[in-house]
Amino acid sequence: MVITASQRTEQDSAGGHRIYEEIELRADKSIAKPEVVSF
Structure with missing residues (x-):
């Protein structure tokens, strides 16, 4: 049993x-x- 959690956050407010x-x-x-x- 393998649990994979991925989180990706991108913000282009102050320069990326x-x-x-x-x-x-x-x-x-x-x-x-x-x-x-x-x-």
């Missing part, structure tokens, strides 16, 4: 902010490949 967060939860309660990118 991009936040991309991907969290993958596995059956062994481990978090794989969490990535947060902010510009």
Whole structure:
């Protein structure tokens, strides 16, 4: 059983902010490949 939750937020108010967060939860309660990118 694999639960994948991805959230993407983009804002172009003060110059362009991009936040991309991907969290993958596995059956062994481990978090794989969490990535947060902010510009």
